[in-house]
Amino acid sequence: MRTALFVTCFNDTLFPNTGRAMVRLLERLGCTVDFPLGQTCCGQMHFNTGYQRECVPLVRRFTEVFDGYDAVVTPSGSCAAMVREYHGRVAEVAGDSRLAAAVRRTPPVYELSEFLVDVLGVVDVGAYFPHRVTYHPTCHTLRMLKAVRQPLALLRAVRGIDLVELPSATECCGFGGTFALKNADTSVAMCADKVRHVLGTGAEVLCATDNSCLMHIGGALSRLRTGVRTLHLAEILASTEDEPASAPRTAEGATHR
Amino acid sequence: MNGTTFLGMPAFPRAARDALGDAQLRRNLAEATRTIRDKRAEAVGELPDWEELREAGRVLKEHTLRHLDRYLLQFEERVTAAGGTVHWARDAAEANRIVADLVRRTGRSEVVKVKSMATQETGLNTALEQAGVRAYETDLAELIVQLGQDRPSHILVPAIHRNRAEIREIFRREMGTGAVGDDPADTDALGDDPHELAEAARRHLREKFLRAEVGICGANFLVAETGTVVVAESEGNGRMCVSLPETLICLAGIEKVVPRWQDLEVFLQLLPRSATGERMNPYTSTWTGTADRDGPREFHVVLLDGGRTATLADPIGRQALNCIRCSACLNVCPVYERVGGHAYGSVYPGPIGAILGPQLRGTASAVDRSLPYASTLCGACYEVCPVKINIPEVLVHLRARVVDDSRRRPLPRLEGLAMAVARWALSSPRRLAGAQRMAAAAARLLRRDRPIRRLPGPLAGWTDARDLPVPAPESFRTWWRRTHP
Numbered sequence A: 001m002r003t004a005l006f007v008t009c010f011n012d013t014l015f016p017n018t019g020r021a022m023v024r025l026l027e028r029l030g031c032t033v034d035f036p037l038g039q040t041c042c043g044q045m046h047f048n049t050g051y052q053r054e055c056v057p058l059v060r061r062f063t064e065v066f067d068g069y070d071a072v073v074t075p076s077g078s079c080a081a082m083v084r085e086y087h088g089r090v091a092e093v094a095g096d097s098r099l100a101a102a103v104r105r106t107p108p109v110y111e112l113s114e115f116l117v118d119v120l121g122v123v124d125v126g127a128y129f130p131h132r133v134t135y136h137p138t139c140h141t142l143r144m145l146k147a148v149r150q151p152l153a154l155l156r157a158v159r160g161i162d163l164v165e166l167p168s169a170t171e172c173c174g175f176g177g178t179f180a181l182k183n184a185d186t187s188v189a190m191c192a193d194k195v196r197h198v199l200g201t202g203a204e205v206l207c208a209t210d211n212s213c214l215m216h217i218g219g220a221l222s223r224l225r226t227g228v229r230t231l232h233l234a235e236i237l238a239s240t241e242d243e244p245a246s247a248p249r250t251a252e253g254a255t256h257r
Numbered sequence B: 001m002n003g004t005t006f007l008g009m010p011a012f013p014r015a016a017r018d019a020l021g022d023a024q025l026r027r028n029l030a031e032a033t034r035t036i037r038d039k040r041a042e043a044v045g046e047l048p049d050w051e052e053l054r055e056a057g058r059v060l061k062e063h064t065l066r067h068l069d070r071y072l073l074q075f076e077e078r079v080t081a082a083g084g085t086v087h088w089a090r091d092a093a094e095a096n097r098i099v100a101d102l103v104r105r106t107g108r109s110e111v112v113k114v115k116s117m118a119t120q121e122t123g124l125n126t127a128l129e130q131a132g133v134r135a136y137e138t139d140l141a142e143l144i145v146q147l148g149q150d151r152p153s154h155i156l157v158p159a160i161h162r163n164r165a166e167i168r169e170i171f172r173r174e175m176g177t178g179a180v181g182d183d184p185a186d187t188d189a190l191g192d193d194p195h196e197l198a199e200a201a202r203r204h205l206r207e208k209f210l211r212a213e214v215g216i217c218g219a220n221f222l223v224a225e226t227g228t229v230v231v232a233e234s235e236g237n238g239r240m241c242v243s244l245p246e247t248l249i250c251l252a253g254i255e256k257v258v259p260r261w262q263d264l265e266v267f268l269q270l271l272p273r274s275a276t277g278e279r280m281n282p283y284t285s286t287w288t289g290t291a292d293r294d295g296p297r298e299f300h301v302v303l304l305d306g307g308r309t310a311t312l313a314d315p316i317g318r319q320a321l322n323c324i325r326c327s328a329c330l331n332v333c334p335v336y337e338r339v340g341g342h343a344y345g346s347v348y349p350g351p352i353g354a355i356l357g358p359q360l361r362g363t364a365s366a367v368d369r370s371l372p373y374a375s376t377l378c379g380a381c382y383e384v385c386p387v388k389i390n391i392p393e394v395l396v397h398l399r400a401r402v403v404d405d406s407r408r409r410p411l412p413r414l415e416g417l418a419m420a421v422a423r424w425a426l427s428s429p430r431r432l433a434g435a436q437r438m439a440a441a442a443a444r445l446l447r448r449d450r451p452i453r454r455l456p457g458p459l460a461g462w463t464d465a466r467d468l469p470v471p472a473p474e475s476f477r478t479w480w481r482r483t484h485p
């Protein structure tokens, strides 16, 4: 099976460690991934903000870059949902039938937890992470991909983990892409409740399948000096005794490892 | 701004900021929405075939909308055959004029009303007042809004933003005014027990019912094959309004029609469980034409377009017309729960309001342009909607409409420029890598190794409460190139 990693422009630029963890994890599981260098962005930010026209070249590039692979795996539930739900729409609105045909040929795009559990058929990925962790199901992973059980099953199988349930977990954190800027007040009000629930669990680490939501919640956790760090699911799953997940990302101190 | 209109509303983010600062409102809303959300989840969870029911509801609505012209004419024909009259109104003003004329012809200056979204939409009460007619709302929550000279903030529970103590104050102030049948002494002693408040409202309304000669209602459904108006409510006041007066006038949107009597089987299961978390709707009144010595002598139905035909023409936006006004989407919406209904600047608040308002009214005003953005696209609304309206899909579609309109304006907006730059940078991996190098260099130059705590301009909205990570010194693609030669 020829598998390609779609790291997403956002992770590429801001959270490269998530991509590196993906590669390490998948290779450990005996799955070779390719990173086609022509990739850029799925167009989600433009599409969701109303700039559908600007999406067309991005969607075209996506179909070209991943053409011929058997599967695409990505560390973002919302980008996977964008490709699966809306790339066809972009082509349709643009009235571009060639592009529409290319979109239909796009290989299946999986969010990481779906790929591990549903495609590779693994739940125990041999990870070791001796920390108290709580999991926030991001909205697009939860409601668009409906990947509800996979991330939790993977986390439960991690050795040493103390996985605690997040109260009101399914409630949106208030990120919403440009919503966080356009409706900053409401966004922060929602984030405040999410932060309250996270702190209530006593977790050291908040985990999710989207770094965008984690950047938002983590930004508040960091601003409030809570000492709680955020980690993408890939980084927890890649973590082993020999190679533990590295230093905190958003707390005081280093941002990058 | 009068009690029931929203003219000159600021854009959503502004109005939301004010609402977010209202501690009492936040508490009232959080409590009320949580209670009703839990009740709904329980009532829906009981039905093993809920998903099939939703699909049936969606298919029925879609079919009806596709053949709306046919079903509307059939409805008119059946109403007429049953002794009623159908009137057609292009817009709110025409609808109000028709109703006011009908009332005037009866020679009466008072009407009793069943809670109705269509009459809220057209601002009927204000129009009647201008025509010298006093309209009494008889739904408890609607009465609270009317007496408080307030605006509705929820489709089903228009006074959801009020708590018991506030309601008692409104009743004390407004019922003890010496109007016929009111006893000031009683209202002074009024407590805030729900039963006591309901009893006060009951006494306040009783004599209005008995005196009323004209009743005005909306419709949850209009049955084409029988010419029947269906009104669903919980208090029994609606039953009184449609059966006691001599004249009954129903004002409803054209999308309320359903083809067959049997279709009610689906909707009368979907509606109560979604709306109030009840298995069955307490009072479902169905009214068909006139009958000798029973109920109204005169029966009128005013069918309102009000932007619906235009909405119907949009293949993606038209699903908003499926709505059966259950308000489940409001109750689960995390944005609505925090800012309440008034910020939406319309009688239709919450997720459905964000897709209905800008379609029925267009996107000329600041608030209507901002509504499609009043959502994180979390999808909780779509998940609960009993007729499966994909609200996030319509929101994104309407955002594109707002953006495309703004492209026609002479001055480019900052956001448009930012999006154009982003598109340029993302359109090739070389450019993206270049942008990443520049960002990393800037971070190095500013000697940032810590999160960013303050950003200028519109980006300050982020950093006011949240830190931002700096771009990584080495992007993923650079790392890959280095390690996978």
Ligand code: SF4
Pocket: B274, B322, B323, B324, B325, B326, B327, B328, B329, B330, B352, B381, B384, B385, B386, B387, B388, B389
């Ligand atoms: S959009 Fe759906 S959930 Fe919202 S009020 Fe209408 S029917 Fe109910």
